[in-house]
Amino acid sequence: MTQSDEADLTSQKAGKGVIRDNMSTGREMLCLTVAVLIVAVLAILAVILAAISLGRPNTPVNTTVQIPNGGGAVSGAYLGVAPVPEDQDPNKIWVFAIGHDGTNLEYIDDLTGTVRGFHVDIIEAVCNFGNKNCRLMWDVYENCYTQMPNQRPRVGVGLVSRWYDACTGWFATYERIASVSFSKPFRQPLSAVFFVKRGNPQAFSSTDLTGKKIAFIDGHASNIFCVRRAGITGVDRTAMIVHYSTREEIIAGVNGGEVDAVFANDQIFNLRTDLDVAAGNPITTCMQAGAGMMVRKDSRLPNWWDPAFDQLKQTSQYRQICDEITTNHDQSDHEVECVN
Incomplete structure (x- = not known):
């Protein structure tokens, strides 16, 4: 080892370093000062932006996002897309529960195996006027509404569980309106x-x-x-x-x-x-209004059904449906009295 090498090694041990191009102490202080200034400027900008945001308290924030299948809405502030209301969704399929009481209202056609009757004719006509995609679903009446002896009546499992959107041809009563809603009636109330x-x-x-x-x-x-x-x-x-x-x-x-x-x-x-x-006067205290579509309290079906039904009533098609019930559906001696 030469004398020069020994001197360098001694200097390193002493803490003076052996890297020849190291920055001077003055340059280190300058860089530190610039870094501090940059951090300070960024902090000031953050405070200003926060103040501007707080100064606009009425700025709306939309936290809903549309579900592709037409369902409900979920939280999603970063997306901010409002859901389409159910009654305005062109892809929505409206399902109507219908029974078969063996009269001209609802019965099973033995030849086709399908449900026919006045109620079917009304649904087809109103859905056409409303430009809606509608389907019938046969089900027992108890799944729409039920009552046990000595108990208050209640909504059936099919309607409350959303198996369908409406139950067809139910009368509005004092008991039912406590738990369900109704469309405009298309049939007069009965005694x-x-x-x-x-x-x-x-x-x-x-x-x-x-x-x-x-x-x-x-x-x-x-x-x-x-x-x-x-x-x-x-x-x-x-x-x-x-x-x-x-x-x-x-x-x-x-x-x-x-x-x-x-x-x-x-x-x-x-x-x-x-x-x-039995002999005696008929009782008229059972029904508040005529028969229509019975729906859940949160249903939007009446939003389009009622206007479409009003349009149908102004046409000769409606009168034809009502006048030809016993002709087209010869299942009962009873006439069906349509609303005017």
């Missing part, structure tokens, strides 16, 4: 009467129900609350209230002596073959 076995062999009187066993159809507008509103003698002293699910079960129950009478609307039975009407 209700007591039906008995043909010939009324038990001499049942509709003016005094004391000790009588009365039947009702599950979920129908003509229920025990309707009878109570009518103030009939003995209504709170009936021997028993029985509920049946179908018209056929009730006919068998009345004719078999299981019950004294059944309370129902005046068009549900065939008076030539099924049952007789």
Whole structure:
């Protein structure tokens, strides 16, 4: 090792360094000062931008985003796209629950296996005027609305669980409006009467129900609350209230002596073959309005259905649908009274 090399190594140990192009102390101080100034300027800009933002408190912030399949909305402030209302979505398929009561309102066509009747004709016409994509879904009536003996009526699982958007041809009643809504009616309200076995062999009187066993159809507008509103003698002293699910079960129950009478609307039975009407005045306290589409409280279906139905009523097509019910759908002796 030369003397020069030894001197360099000694200097490194002393902390003086061996890198020949290292910056001077003055240049280090200059760079540090510039860095501090840059940081300070950035901090000032951040404060100014925050102040500007706080100075505009009314700036709207949209946190919803449209779901591609037409569903609801989710949080997404960074996207800021408003959802399309359901009643304005051209891709929405509106599903209507419909039964088959065997009358000219709803029945199964044996040849095609499809549901036909006045209700089907109305749905097709209104959906055409509203330019909506509509489908029918057959289901039992209890899934739309139901009532058990001595209990308040309630919405059925099908409607409340969104299996469909509406239930077809239901009457607005005092009990139902507490939990569902209705479109404009397309059918006039009905009166209700007591039906008995043909010939009324038990001499049942509709003016005094004391000790009588009365039947009702599950979920129908003509229920025990309707009878109570009518103030009939003995209504709170009936021997028993029985509920049946179908018209056929009730006919068998009345004719078999299981019950004294059944309370129902005046068009549900065939008076030539099924049952007789007990003497007495018809009761008109069951329905608030005529039959229409029964929907959930949050439904937007009436937003387009009602205007489309109003348009239909102004045409000859509507009058033709109403006038030709018994001709096109010869399933019942009863006329269907359309709203004007």
